[in-house]
Structure formats: C-alpha cells, structure tokens
Amino acid sequence: MSDPSFREVYCGLHGVEPLRFEREVLRLTLYPHAWLLAPLCHLFNRGYFTADFELIRSVSGYCHGHHFSAEAMDYSAHPANQSFWRRVLRIRVSVRRLFILIQQTLPVPHGAPAAMGSARPFAGHPPSPPNTLFMAAGAVTAVLAPPQPPRPMTGATSGQSGLQIRRS
Numbered sequence: 001m002s003d004p005s006f007r008e009v010y011c012g013l014h015g016v017e018p019l020r021f022e023r024e025v026l027r028l029t030l031y032p033h034a035w036l037l038a039p040l041c042h043l044f045n046r047g048y049f050t051a052d053f054e055l056i057r058s059v060s061g062y063c064h065g066h067h068f069s070a071e072a073m074d075y076s077a078h079p080a081n082q083s084f085w086r087r088v089l090r091i092r093v094s095v096r097r098l099f100i101l102i103q104q105t106l107p108v109p110h111g112a113p114a115a116m117g118s119a120r121p122f123a124g125h126p127p128s129p130p131n132t133l134f135m136a137a138g139a140v141t142a143v144l145a146p147p148q149p150p151r152p153m154t155g156a157t158s159g160q161s162g163l164q165i166r167r168s
Contacts, residue, residue, distance in 0.1 A: 003063035010105050025056045029097040031090045041091055051080040052093040065102045072099070 004012075007021050016024050026049060030038060041048040055075045059068065072095045075081065086092045 005060060006062045006102055006106055007060040010101075013105065021060065022053055022056050025060075025098070025101065026052055026093065028101060029056075029093045031092070031094050031097075034091045037089075037091050041085065048080075049092075051075065051078040051086075054078070055093060055095075055098070059098065059102060062102060062106065064106060065099065068099055068102065 007018060010016065010025070011018050011021055014024075027035075038049075055071060058071050058074075059065075062068070075093075075095065081087060081092065
C-alpha cells in the first residue's frame with residue numbers, strides 16, 4: 001500500500017473536495033498582499049496564475065517533500081515568472097508558504113530529517129522572514145518570527161547617528 005499524496009491528505013484533513021484542492025492551495029499560498037490584487041489579475045488575464053497552478057499540480061502527488069527544491073527551481077525559471085507583476089510585486093504563490101504547507105500536511109518519513117530545505121527561487125530578492133502557517137477553522141494566519149535586536153552601527157559612538165559628513 002503506497003503512502004497517500006499531498007492532495008489526498010490535505011483534502012481529507014480539511015474537508016476540501018479534490019476538485020477544489022488547487023484553488024484552495026493557491027489561496028493559502030499567495031503572498032498576503034496579493035490576495036487583494038489576485039482577482040483583478042485573473043479578470044484581466046485569465047491565464048495569469050497558470051504557472052502557479054502548474055506548481056501546485058506538480059507537488060499534489062507528493063507523498064514526501066524530498067523533490068520540492070527541484071520543483072521550486074522549475075517554477076522560478078517559468079517564463080511567466082519573469083514579469084514585473086510576478087517577480088517584483090510578487091503577485092504569485094510563495095514557494096516558502098507552499099513548502100511549509102506541504103511539511104505541515106505530510107508526515108515526515110521515518111529516518112528523514114525533520115526540515116527539508118529548498119533554495120530561494122528568485123535570486124536578487126531579500127529573504128522573507130520565516131513564516132509559519134497555522135491551520136485553524138479553515139483560516140491561515142502568518143506568524144512572523146520574533147524581531148531581531150538592532151545591530152550596533154559601526155564607527156558610531158554613543159550619541160552619534162553614524163552618519164559622517166566630510167568637509168573639504
């Protein structure tokens with residue numbers, strides 16, 4: 001007997017019909033600021049989320065997340081992801097959110113490391129703060145990691161701003 005897929009486990013846990021799985025995962029894994037713009041993007045371009053649905057379909061059969069980094073790399077190289085709206089404004093699926101959703105849904109195989117890593121798919125963007133998705137009553141809340149303490153400014157002493165002006 002084979003292990004159940006990501007689609008099967010997710011639908012079973014959350015009472016989602018298999019036909020609604022892709023739309024549900026898209027909704028959960030969009031960047032939060034994209035939630036408001038997604039309907040407009042879809043209205044003006046019916047194929048706007050094609051790359052996102054392809055990624056979701058490709059991982060829906062996973063029984064474990066071992067090959068996720070390869071899928072993330074393919075997604076980042078997709079021609080649709082080269083547009084300003086997707087690359088800069090990030091009106092697209094968050095690969096990190098999708099990976100976390102897979103980790104939270106699928107059991108970790110015996111003997112496998114608890115956290116399977118993936119590469120940042122879009123070089124040139126600063127890393128996002130670590131997010132954790134909690135599933136509660138069908139809602140997803142992104143909880144950001146605690147803020148880091150400020151780093152001391154180099155070359156500044158107490159009372160100085162660290163800005164140095166040279167006079168000639």
